[in-house]
Amino acid sequence: MGLLRYSLHMKGAHLWIGYASATGLAATSTLIGKLMAPRFDIVNIAMVYLLSLVVVALCFSRGAAILSAVLSVAMFDFLFVPPQGTFTINDVQYLLTFAIMLAVALIISSLMETRRRHDRQRAALELQADTERVRSTLLASISHDLRTPLAVMTGASSSLVESGDKMSRIERNALASSIYGQAREMSEQVSKILQMTRLETGGITVDFDWASIAEIVGSVLARLSERLARHRVVVLIPKDLPLVRIDATLIEQALANLMENAARHTPPGTLVQVRAQCMGHEMVVTVEDFGPGIPACDLDGLFSKFQHGASERSGVGLGLAICRAILQLHKGRVWADKLPDGGIAFRFALPLTDAPLLPATEAC
Amino acid sequence: MTHPGATVLIVEDEPEIRRFLRSALGAEGFKVVESATARRGAIDATTHKPDMAIIDLGLPDYDGIDVIRQIRAWSPMPIIVLSARTQESSKIRAFETGADDYITKPFGIGELLARIRVALRRALHATPTQHTITLGEADIDIESRAAMRAGKAVHLTPTEFRIVACLAKHLGMVVTHKQLLTEVWGPQHASDTHYLRIYLKQIRDKLEVDPVQPRHFITETGIGYRLVESQRATPGTVGT
Numbered sequence: 001m002g003l004l005r006y007s008l009h010m011k012g013a014h015l016w017i018g019y020a021s022a023t024g025l026a027a028t029s030t031l032i033g034k035l036m037a038p039r040f041d042i043v044n045i046a047m048v049y050l051l052s053l054v055v056v057a058l059c060f061s062r063g064a065a066i067l068s069a070v071l072s073v074a075m076f077d078f079l080f081v082p083p084q085g086t087f088t089i090n091d092v093q094y095l096l097t098f099a100i101m102l103a104v105a106l107i108i109s110s111l112m113e114t115r116r117r118h119d120r121q122r123a124a125l126e127l128q129a130d131t132e133r134v135r136s137t138l139l140a141s142i143s144h145d146l147r148t149p150l151a152v153m154t155g156a157s158s159s160l161v162e163s164g165d166k167m168s169r170i171e172r173n174a175l176a177s178s179i180y181g182q183a184r185e186m187s188e189q190v191s192k193i194l195q196m197t198r199l200e201t202g203g204i205t206v207d208f209d210w211a212s213i214a215e216i217v218g219s220v221l222a223r224l225s226e227r228l229a230r231h232r233v234v235v236l237i238p239k240d241l242p243l244v245r246i247d248a249t250l251i252e253q254a255l256a257n258l259m260e261n262a263a264r265h266t267p268p269g270t271l272v273q274v275r276a277q278c279m280g281h282e283m284v285v286t287v288e289d290f291g292p293g294i295p296a297c298d299l300d301g302l303f304s305k306f307q308h309g310a311s312e313r314s315g316v317g318l319g320l321a322i323c324r325a326i327l328q329l330h331k332g333r334v335w336a337d338k339l340p341d342g343g344i345a346f347r348f349a350l351p352l353t354d355a356p357l358l359p360a361t362e363a364c
Numbered sequence: 365m366t367h368p369g370a371t372v373l374i375v376e377d378e379p380e381i382r383r384f385l386r387s388a389l390g391a392e393g394f395k396v397v398e399s400a401t402a403r404r405g406a407i408d409a410t411t412h413k414p415d416m417a418i419i420d421l422g423l424p425d426y427d428g429i430d431v432i433r434q435i436r437a438w439s440p441m442p443i444i445v446l447s448a449r450t451q452e453s454s455k456i457r458a459f460e461t462g463a464d465d466y467i468t469k470p471f472g473i474g475e476l477l478a479r480i481r482v483a484l485r486r487a488l489h490a491t492p493t494q495h496t497i498t499l500g501e502a503d504i505d506i507e508s509r510a511a512m513r514a515g516k517a518v519h520l521t522p523t524e525f526r527i528v529a530c531l532a533k534h535l536g537m538v539v540t541h542k543q544l545l546t547e548v549w550g551p552q553h554a555s556d557t558h559y560l561r562i563y564l565k566q567i568r569d570k571l572e573v574d575p576v577q578p579r580h581f582i583t584e585t586g587i588g589y590r591l592v593e594s595q596r597a598t599p600g601t602v603g604t
Contacts (some may be wrong), residue, residue: 097463180472187470191450207452210558212565219583234575243561249452292411319382356558 007163017354018060022068025052030075042080046097049076051100069105073098098216148180156182192318193329196255199325204250206329210356211242211248213276213285220256227260230268236275244283245353246330254326254334257319258287258346266343282349290343303334323348371395373414375405375431376416376446377424385418388473394480394487398536406434409441418476418482421458429461438464442483446465446471451498452570452586456540459587464537486536497532497593499580506532513571523548524567527560529593532580533602540588 031044031051047071057065077087081094089095156175164172198204214237218242221233221359255274262272266289303324320334327348329335372394374383379400397412399405402423404466408517409431417435421428432443444465445458455466464486465479495507500514506529511518519529525547531539542554549559564583568575582590 063557183470184472210561212561214565214576215561215583216585218578220583221577222582243558248585252585356556358558358562 005124015061015063018064019067021060022056022064023071025056026068026071026075027256029072030054030079033076033080037080042125043082043097046076046101049073050101050104051136052110053105057105058112062106062109062113065105065109067103069102073101142189142193146186149186152182153179155184174219189318196318196322196325199322199329204329206247206250208247210243210244211246211251212243213237213251213283216248216252217253217274218274219252220259223252223256224259224263227263228272231263231266231272233269234271234273238277241276242278242283242352244350245356246350250326250329251350254323254348255285255287257323258348260292261319261346262287264290265289278352279349281352283352284347284349286345286347288339288343290339290341294343303336320346368393369395371397371412371414372480373397373399373403373405373412373417374410375410375417375423376420377401377422378420379444381420384473384599385476388477389472389480400424402428402431405431409435409439413561414441416444416480416487418444418446418480421445421447421454429457429554432458432461432463433434440487440513442487444476444479444483446476455584455587456542459538459540460585466556478506482536497535499571499591500573500594502580504528504532504571506550511571518570520567522572524563524570527563528591529566531589535591535593538584538588538590543587560589 001345029049032048035089036048051070051071053065056068059352070194074087077089077094077098078085078237082090160167160172160175167175217235217237221228221235259274261271264273270290271288272290273286275288277284277285303320323334323346327350330350332348334346337345337347339345372389374382374385374389374396375399376385376398377570381442382398382400386398388598389396392509394468397414399408402425405419407496417431419431421580423431428445428447432445434509435441435443442464443462443468445455445463446467446469447454447458449455450468458466464483467476467479496503496505502518509520509525511520511525513526519568527544530547541560543555543559544560546558549556550570553559564581565575565603568578568581572578572580579594580592582592
C-alpha cells in the first residue's frame, strides 16, 4: 500500500527515468564486463553488476532497483556464466551470487524508501506546525478579543444581580446597556470567526446569480445604518451599471466588512464614499475613507489574517481576510490604495461576464 | 401603535430564551403562551388561538418548519421565526412555508418587538378590501392600477405593476425571488433572478426618493424582496 501510494506520488517522469537508468546501467555493466571478460575473473564482473545495482537502488524507486537486479542477473547469467548464451547454470554457487544481488537491491531500496518516508513525514510535520502556529495566533487573538467583552458582561451583570437594588435607575440602565453593547460586539466577532472558518474549510457553497451592485450597496447601508450614523456616506453609482454574476450574500458581506472597517477606523463626521464603476473586463467597487490612513508598508499585510491596523482597538482582524477569501471565490481581487489626502481606498474587482438574456420588452 | 392584550405563542425549547421573552413581552402588555416542543406548539396554537406565533426552528421533537406548516393549514396568523440558523436556504424555506419574518439569534428585544408590531399591524389591516398602499410620498391604488407620486401620476408598466401588486399582497413580508418570479412571469422563469434586478431598479427609480437607499422596496439579499409601507407625517388623501 505504502509502495503503491509512493509510486503514485512520484512524478511519472521520475519513475521512467528510474527504469531507463536501470536498463542503461545494466547495459553499461554488460559492456564493461565484456571488456573485462578475457582478463578478469567472472566474480569481478558480478561486482560491476552489483555496483550498478547499488547506484540504481540508491537513486531511484524500489521498482527500478528490482528491474536492475533482474536485468543484471539475466545478463550476467546469459552472457558470462557458463554455459554462455543460455540461462542454464552449471555451478550452484552462481545461484548464491544471484540471490545476493537481489537481496542487496531490496535492502538498499527499502532503506532508501524509509529515508524518503521520513523526509516526507518531517515536511508534513513542519506544515502542521505552521498550521498550529496560525491556529494559536488565531486563538490568542480570539481569546483576547472575546475575553474583554466577556469580562465586561460578567462584571456588569453580576453587579446588577448583587447590588442592583442599591443603584440608581440610571446606573442600572448604563450597566445593562453596556452588557447589550458588548454582547452585540461579541456576536459579530463570533460570526466573523465562523464565516472565516467556513470559507477556509470550503464549507461554503457559492451560489452565483445575477445581482445588482447598487442593490447590494443599499442593503449594506441599511444593515450598517447604526454603525455609519455618525459618518457622512456618499454613494456614487452610475445609473447604467451592468449586473454582475456573483453570490450576492457573500459580496454583501465583503462590502459590509469594508464599510464597517471604514466606520471603525475613521473619526465621526468624516466622509465615507462608495463607488462602483466598470473598468475593462472588471467591475470595481471602492470604499474610500478620509481618516488618518495607515503607513504604506502595511497596505499589503492588511488582508492577511489577524492583521490589525495600528489604530485598531477592538475587533478580530478577520474582516479583511474574509473579504479576500470571498473575492478569491469570485476570481476577483481586493486591495488597498493610499489616497493623496491621507485617507485610504479599499477596492475590490469582480469579473464582468456577458449580460443575461433580458425579459421581452413590453409596450409602455 | 400597541396591541393591548394580544396573545403571542412562543414555541422555543430554550428556557432562558423563553424567560426573557416572557418578561419583555409581558412588560409591553402582551399575553404570552409558551410551548417547549413542536408538538405542544402545534396544539397550543389551536387551543389558545393566539394572535401570532414566534417559532424556533431547532426544536427537540421535530422541526419548527412543520409547526409553521401545520398552523398555515388553518390560520393566517403572523408567524415570526426565531432561529440560530443563518443560511439563506433555511430562511427561504421558512418564508416559502409561510413564515412572515425571520430573526436570527442572537437578537435584541427592540428588533423583535418592532417586527412583532409590524406583523400584528399587517394582520389587523390586511383585510381583503385594502387596495391602496402608501409608500412615503407615493400612493398606489392596486385595484385601479394607478400610482401617484407627490400628487403627480406615475406610469408603471403592466409588469412593474404586477410586481408591486405581488409585493403589496404580502405587505411587510418577505417574498422570495422564486415566489415573485413564478407569480409575475410564470414557473418557467422561476430562476431568472436578473428580471427582478432590472425591474426592481425601474420601480425604485419611479417610486423611491433615493433608489439606492430604498425605504419601501427592501432587498433581502439572497432571499427576495419586502415591501414596507409607511405613513406620511401629514396624511393626505389617498388614491386618485
